[in-house]
Amino acid sequence: MKKSLLLLFILILLSACAKQKVVSQPLQPEVKPVPKEEVVPKEQEKPVQSVQETQIQQKEEAKKASVEEVTPTMIAKAQTTVSDSSSEEVSVLAKMIHFDFDKYDIKKEAAEILKEIADYLKANPDIRLLIEGHCDERGTREYNLQLGMRRAESAKKYLIDLGIDEKRLETISYGKDKPLVDEHNEEAWAKNRRCEFKRIK
């Protein structure tokens, strides 16, 4: 009897403790404090030795800079739009793939378009492709250049995985410099976060 009472007492005690434990659970997930001292970025490679590259590529020629003085009137006149070469592209290359905000992973719909493009490239083995990465207007220009480049590289990698020779694919980013739609809403932003495909002539 005493043993039973003792057991019952222990059970009640444990139950009470368990309840207390539940009550004291934080309502928000625990947030680890952000380190405020020196951090070595996670993905840095080994300390870089002083790499002296004496052979700098000189593909481009040296030339003279311009000194033309321009006025606001001349500037206004110079803002003409030039027809984009994409209109000349065959329909499959005129297709674009789109991305989520600040992301560069290939979505399901994009994968289907990339499959079509890969099939077209396989049927036309002489064609080389320039993949242009673009961003919406949000964020800053230089950081968006890097984001656009990641988008173009994602598309390139996907095409390589589908069997396209890497040498046939080039990438570039225009960041947010060349919006497709010059509006300022979610619909326009979604259209502008894209990769375009241009035939290298």
Next chain:
Amino acid sequence: MKKFEILLFLCLLAVNSAAYSLTIEISNPNLRPFKLYVADQKAKNIELANLLIHYLQLMPNIVFVDDIDNADHALSIEKKGEALNIILTFTKTQEVISFEVKKNEDNVDTAIKLADLIFEKITQTKGIFLTNLVFSMSWHGVRQIFLSDISGKKIRKLTDNLTDSVAPKISPQRNLVVYTRYFKTGGTSLRLIDLRNLDDIPIYSSKGLNVAGSFSEDGTKIYFTSYDGKISKIFIYDTDKKNLELIYSSRARLATPVKTNINNNIAFVSDEYGSPQIFLYNLESKKAKRLTYKHNYSTSPSFALTGTHFVYVAMVSGINKIYASSVDGMDFSLLTPIEKNFEDPHWSRNERFIFALSKDHNNSSVYLIDISTLRYTKLFTLPAVMSYLYIE
């Protein structure tokens, strides 16, 4: 161009220029702007006088008042034969400083130098009228590189390339401009323009993206990022030795490597922890220290000459806002508390102002923001989309 000549022939109780303070005080609404009264101009139709007034009006810490009794300083401009006599009076002490300007062919240049002198006398802070701005802008469908004075009155197109040219940075000595030029077949080239002889030479080209962040303070080095599709790298290009040094590499997105004016440190943007943040990187110890924690999207750092403070762009509710912070994070303030997008903030060389760019439909405006009072002025507007503003 004739040499500019100013004769400062009367200077009573001269202002001690050595007393200029470099203490940065961000967001102090108790600081009031200087009140300037301009007497009826007897030289009203003289372009130089009009230009001088225009330049002084661009400064957010100078307010023009109609009542001399309410002014800290009074300015009068009189014609004196072929010369112009400019008299600045300190209304409280009745100190008088007089400038005589001889006739000159280049009124813009003269007005800029004169405005610098008068600004210094009024505010005890160095003038910034000699600041140069570089930016890119579309020119008949191809983006080119432009150089401008502070008022946008003298704009020069520096490139005439067949492919887009973007992201120019000018050296602190204002004699070199580095920029990125696209190749038609992918890849980019970093090119360097020497403004003294107008040579435009390629310094680094590769597949992928090569973008300069800034020059070093002595103008001999260029910090730039290079991304080949696999690894992001930060290089230093030595403009004297013409060689490259790889200083940092990462699989994260790296952008905007800039001088910090802190010994052996540069700063850059990295999304190492999932979102873009600003890091300080010590070139000797090879260690990075994260500087920004307050926002999920912090980019475009620019450091004050003292190295104690920096400004950056944080995206808050989809709007690009400019913040100023001390490097230790203790002194922190929002500089653009309005619903308007700002980009490319740069600290002026007198530590007092921030230059920034804002787009409004198809127009772009360059603003000057007083970091203490948050007053701002519009320096100029162009009927085009300006991008990648940088100043020195």
